[in-house]
Amino acid sequence: MNWQQACELPYYDANDLGAVWSPAQTVFKLWAPTASAVTLQLYATGTDAEPGAAHLGSHALQAAGQGVWAATVPGDLNGVYYVYQLQFPGGRTAEAVDPYARAAGANGQRGMVIDLAAAAPDGWQDDRRPDIPAHARCVWEVHVADFSADAHSGVPEAWRGTYLGFVPDDTTLDGDGRHPTCVNYLKQLGVTHVQLQPIFDYATVDETAPGGYNWGYDPLNYNVPEGSYATNAFDGAVRVRECRAMVAALHRAGLGVIMDVVYNHTYYTDSWLERTVPGYWNRQWPDGRTTNGSGCGNDLASERPMVRKYLVDSVLYWAREYHVDGFRFDLMALEDVETMNAIRAALDALPGGENILMYGEPWTGGATYMEGGARPCDKRAIPELSDRIGFFCDDTRDAIKGNVFDAGNAGYVNGAPQSGYEILHAVGAWRSGAHGIAVKRAMQVVQYVSAHDNFTLWDKLVAVGRRGDYNAADAELLAQNRMAAGIFLTCQGLPFLQAGEEFGRTKYGDPNTYRGPRALNTLDWTRAHRPEFAALTAFYRGLLAIRRAYPRLTGAYGDPEPFLLALPGWLIGFVPETEGNDPAGQLAVFYNPEPTRQWAPLPNGTWRRLCDGTHAGTTPFGPLCRDALELPPRSVTILLAE
Ligand code: CA
Numbered sequence: 001m002n003w004q005q006a007c008e009l010p011y012y013d014a015n016d017l018g019a020v021w022s023p024a025q026t027v028f029k030l031w032a033p034t035a036s037a038v039t040l041q042l043y044a045t046g047t048d049a050e051p052g053a054a055h056l057g058s059h060a061l062q063a064a065g066q067g068v069w070a071a072t073v074p075g076d077l078n079g080v081y082y083v084y085q086l087q088f089p090g091g092r093t094a095e096a097v098d099p100y101a102r103a104a105g106a107n108g109q110r111g112m113v114i115d116l117a118a119a120a121p122d123g124w125q126d127d128r129r130p131d132i133p134a135h136a137r138c139v140w141e142v143h144v145a146d147f148s149a150d151a152h153s154g155v156p157e158a159w160r161g162t163y164l165g166f167v168p169d170d171t172t173l174d175g176d177g178r179h180p181t182c183v184n185y186l187k188q189l190g191v192t193h194v195q196l197q198p199i200f201d202y203a204t205v206d207e208t209a210p211g212g213y214n215w216g217y218d219p220l221n222y223n224v225p226e227g228s229y230a231t232n233a234f235d236g237a238v239r240v241r242e243c244r245a246m247v248a249a250l251h252r253a254g255l256g257v258i259m260d261v262v263y264n265h266t267y268y269t270d271s272w273l274e275r276t277v278p279g280y281w282n283r284q285w286p287d288g289r290t291t292n293g294s295g296c297g298n299d300l301a302s303e304r305p306m307v308r309k310y311l312v313d314s315v316l317y318w319a320r321e322y323h324v325d326g327f328r329f330d331l332m333a334l335e336d337v338e339t340m341n342a343i344r345a346a347l348d349a350l351p352g353g354e355n356i357l358m359y360g361e362p363w364t365g366g367a368t369y370m371e372g373g374a375r376p377c378d379k380r381a382i383p384e385l386s387d388r389i390g391f392f393c394d395d396t397r398d399a400i401k402g403n404v405f406d407a408g409n410a411g412y413v414n415g416a417p418q419s420g421y422e423i424l425h426a427v428g429a430w431r432s433g434a435h436g437i438a439v440k441r442a443m444q445v446v447q448y449v450s451a452h453d454n455f456t457l458w459d460k461l462v463a464v465g466r467r468g469d470y471n472a473a474d475a476e477l478l479a480q481n482r483m484a485a486g487i488f489l490t491c492q493g494l495p496f497l498q499a500g501e502e503f504g505r506t507k508y509g510d511p512n513t514y515r516g517p518r519a520l521n522t523l524d525w526t527r528a529h530r531p532e533f534a535a536l537t538a539f540y541r542g543l544l545a546i547r548r549a550y551p552r553l554t555g556a557y558g559d560p561e562p563f564l565l566a567l568p569g570w571l572i573g574f575v576p577e578t579e580g581n582d583p584a585g586q587l588a589v590f591y592n593p594e595p596t597r598q599w600a601p602l603p604n605g606t607w608r609r610l611c612d613g614t615h616a617g618t619t620p621f622g623p624l625c626r627d628a629l630e631l632p633p634r635s636v637t638i639l640l641a642e
Contacts, residue, residue, distance in 0.1 A: 001279030002286075003371035006304045009033045009280065010067040015313065017068070018100030018223075019082065019113045026077040026113050028059075030098060031306060032276045033067025035086045040071055043081040046105010046112065046234055049208075056080060078118065079237065081110040086276060096275040097221060099310065102317075103236035104224045106208050108201045111221075112236035116321060119237040121245040129325050129352060130254050132192045134443060135551035137357075138489075138544055139258060140191040141451055142499035142523070143215060144199060144229045144246075147182060149522045154181045161518075163199075163229045163239075163246040169253055179529040187253050189502070189537070190544030193357070194250055195258040195328055197452060199243060201226050203267035204515075207233035213516035215452060217330060218267035218296070222314050247323055256325030258357060259318055263302065263311050264334035264364075265294035273300075273310075281307060285369050293334050293368030303336040303374035311339055312346045319347060319356055329377075332360025332391065336374035337384050344386040359390030359446050359494070379437055387440035390494055395435055396426040396447050400484050404454040407463040407511075413483040413634060414464045417570035417593040427574055428561030429492040442555030445493035449484045450501050455511045457481060458504040470506040473532030478504070479634040482539050482613060483591070486636025489543040490589045492555030492562070499523055502540040503533040542616030546638060549618045550587055552576040562589075567600050571631070575603060586641040592631035601628050602639070611638035 012031050020027045028040055042056035061069035061084075081104075086094045097104065101111030103119070148155040148165030154175045155165045166183055173179035180188060198216030200223070205212035207227035216226060225243035227233035247257050266273065266281075269290060273281040283291040283301040293299045301307050318324045327343075329335060340358070347353040362379045375381050379391065394404075399422030402409040410416040412423050425434040429442035439445055450457040461477045462470055481504065489495050498505065500523050507513050513520050527533055552559050553576050565573035565588075572591040583605040592598045592613075608620035613635025615621070620640050631637055 038069040078115040094275040119240040135556035143197040163242040193256040258326035295365030326357030329360030333378040362391040420570040442492040447493040448496040450498040503528040605641040607639040
């Protein structure tokens with residue numbers, strides 16, 4: 001189906017697609033304008049392999065205008081499973097799960113009608129998004145299973161690696177009462193948002209057999225929570241209730257929840273979406289071949305009107321029904337600008353919706369073909385994107401510790417001080433316009449050095465440093481790690497880190513663990529409490545506290561770029577701009593990438609340290625200094641003027 005044919009299909013503008021439950025009846029609506037007939041099949045279970053499996057009847061849907069087929073089935077259908085059977089002119093037939101299904105059975109093979117109000121944990125109606133000021137924000141990225149699967153996590157065994165692993169807030173290492181783990185640990189770290197790797201229903205883990213593992217970038221049912229993280233994958237209400245319980249638990253801890261969304265492709269090219277309207281949902285080259293900008297076999301055609309609507313509806317659904325605090329868009333450059341701006345506008349219209357975060361990866365995994373003049377959300381699109389849609393800054397990431405695709409390539413903190421040229425721009429969140437990045441607001445720039453893809457920060461430092469032992473608390477690598485953190489946590493923008501970066505997380509040099517094994521991915525809470533790594537965590541905690549105490553450092557409120565000091569070599573120093581001339585309360589920040597001590601001249605005033613490269617916190621310490629300062633090797637120093 002080409003662009004013109006796609007645009008000629010009727011657009012459906014109402015918000016009642018899916019199975020809308022009420023005690024007396026359920027209304028089923030499916031957009032399938034090219035179908036010649038649609039039949040609803042009802043079942044007692046999510047698969048025929050389960051006890052109690054039974055076919056509960058068939059209902060023909062009627063054409064209801066604007067390409068929609070509809071049926072009203074009387075009775076209380078809460079918990080009834082369903083699929084659609086479609087016929088097309090020429091005799092082609094298909095069976096599909098409702099793309100708007102809100103619940104599903106095991107492995108997502110049938111949708112389930114659900115009473116959403118009933119599928120909620122106690123107190124859900126009182127759950128609220130925490131109010132987190134923009135300058136305090138810091139995102140910590142984790143996978144649901146990785147968070148608590150460790151046998152030492154202190155989480156009850158039945159809940160380890162599940163949504164419910166987030167619910168206890170008093171867990172300690174092996175229950176020792178002294179070393180906090182999981183949410184108990186997060187409450188003290190100082191990060192504000194937990195970004196979860198995909199929690200929508202994905203395809204590659206068998207939900208009927210425990211022990212599977214995948215990161216989940218293989219979407220199956222976009223509006224259904226993944227079943228393998230639930231304590232029961234067969235009852236479609238359980239995953240809904242437990243996913244909400246996870247969100248509520250994080251909210252109780254004062255943390256926001258960011259959902260990693262993968263609207264760029266579906267796991268099966270022959271997806272439920274494609275089956276309902278063949279040729280409409282997947283992008284095609286002019287010769288009819290399916291595009292593969294995702295590197296996963298297909299791309300959703302976000303620029304087509306009903307695809308755009310689907311993405312907007314899906315994001316709104318998670319925001320409304322799961323109280324999600326933000327969305328991270330996988331391969332965002334496969335989405336078009338108009339769609340992303342439409343999602344932003346739709347979120348903004350929700351109560352408090354302007355505080356819901358949006359950011360994504362401004363790149364693709366290959367070439368795609370957007371039609372109708374649509375523009376991809378890569379870095380070149382920033383001038384046209386809402387200034388509250390952010391993007392991961394690979395320039396900052398690679399400048400700090402080396403390129404992610406070249407294991408031995410060094411960055412500013414580990415042997416390539418000339419990368420300081422890029423760091424100079426990173427400090428002000430790239431608003432200088434360098435590298436053609438035309439940022440409107442500092443907080444659009446996600447400042448980071450590690451995420452789930454590629455090496456952990458620790459493994460990257462091990463690779464560049466040519467060390468063989470991932471478990472040794474190597475003093476030089478710890479200094480490099482502290483310096484990397486000291487940089488991205490003193491740059492303006494939105495800071496982000498991979499879970500465990502703050503305690504030297506290792507995957508033993510494996511840069512891509514998306515299929516497991518689980519043991520390589522799981523957060524090692526014992527490592528987190530080894531004294532050398534716990535000291536590293538304390539350093540991150542101190543830097544985050546400084547950020548919260550000095551909003552000017554973050555650029556969150558339209559602050560100008562910091563004033564750069566003239567320093568020798570590749571030393572970098574800067575002071576955040578202030579109002580007035582009183583130096584008291586002013587900060588000065590210095591980066592020394594050299595393996596030796598260096599001297600830096602100081603701005604006027606009398607200064608004390610908040611950070612000396614090893615310790616960080618909001619209480620000034622050490623001797624008064626003025627005129628000049630000795631900077632330790634490979635260090636970030638933060639000074640406060642008295
Ligand atoms: Ca699944």
